[in-house]
Amino acid sequence: MIKYTFLFLLLSSMLFVACSNNQSSNAEIAKTVSVKESTSTTQSTSQRDTTGLLIFDTFEEFDYLLHQENDTTYVINFWATWCKPCVAELPYFEELHQKYKNQKVKVILVSLDFKKSLDKHLYPFLKKNQLQSEVVLLADSKTNNWIDKVEPTWDGAIPVSIIYKGKNRKFIGSDVENFTELEDILKSILNQ
């Protein structure tokens, strides 16, 4: 395993060197690709770029985030910087993160921004807004292959969110109006 990891890092750094004439925009994304080592609940490999953004190129890598079976309640929000109602509800998720960060509640903001224009959109947005919740990028553009796996009743319009703990799960099929609405849904899971 360590050998493979080393090999991969070696290969990716070679790639990085080979493509380094591609200027900063690619460099931003490529950077040092670190293979995330398994923690107790992490089952997937994915790459974290130097800004700390965890990037999932395929849904298969990402899927475990929707099915972690432990005593933490996960609040997963699908959003994008280009989606106005998504950006409008982000503060409620941030507030939820602040209020519950000392409990076993984890907010994960899943950006569906386009990987090829992160420099123009997501990175500046994150820099400006300093989101405290964890942000990850799901960059699998074959959306028809994975939307059903997130939630069969979802047809692909964003924002949507999922709050789950173990097998208990609620799908929020549109934006939430205010913090209370979001918190009430969280409470209904926490109190089960």
Added chain:
Amino acid sequence: MKNIYVLACLYLGSLLFVACNNDSATTSTSADKKQPKAIKVVNESPKKEGLKVGDIAPDFKLKNINGKIVSLADYTDAKGYIVTFTCNHCPYAVMYEDRLNALQAKYAPMGYPIVAINPNDPEVKPADSFENMQIRAKEKGFEFAYLIDEGQKVYPQYGATKTPHVFLLNKDRMVKYIGAIDDNAQDAEAVEVKFVENAIASLEKGENPDPNYTKAIGCSIKSKK
């Protein structure tokens, strides 16, 4: 026992992923089986009404960017209609503008015109105003009708939920396909399956499209709450 199996799968999967990073789609099997059985839906997607494959789509009278009122019945020679809910502001819609032009160039002469409808409320989304539709259509050289759903009466009848959202109808306005134009919005070069083109090819052969329903990420349709 089960745990060991899962761990072994995961271990193999991660090995595979590390060994062939570009081929990670093959490592999905363990995750796929873990779909929860009972999912509670708090708010259903705003749709739920609307057309299904096999339904007869309603005709409409909507204003085109040239000021004229357009109905599907006006297309007397049509063998079908590519009714496409789209708009100016949505990045996903923008990514498909050139592909819509290509579809129109290829299929309108065959009898399958694009009939594009902007379903958004311009008061909520000024970028999607009638004037801005005219401007964008001119910039991009749209050859197809680009209609405004004034009063937002038509998109709920169709059950459109996002832009872009295609309803392919046959000449009797029967819905034959609902969904995305192709399987890769972000990268036209990387498209592997052209859903709408394949669906039209099926209609031309007298067959039903397969798939007849696909999903894609898109911008929710903007209306007042």
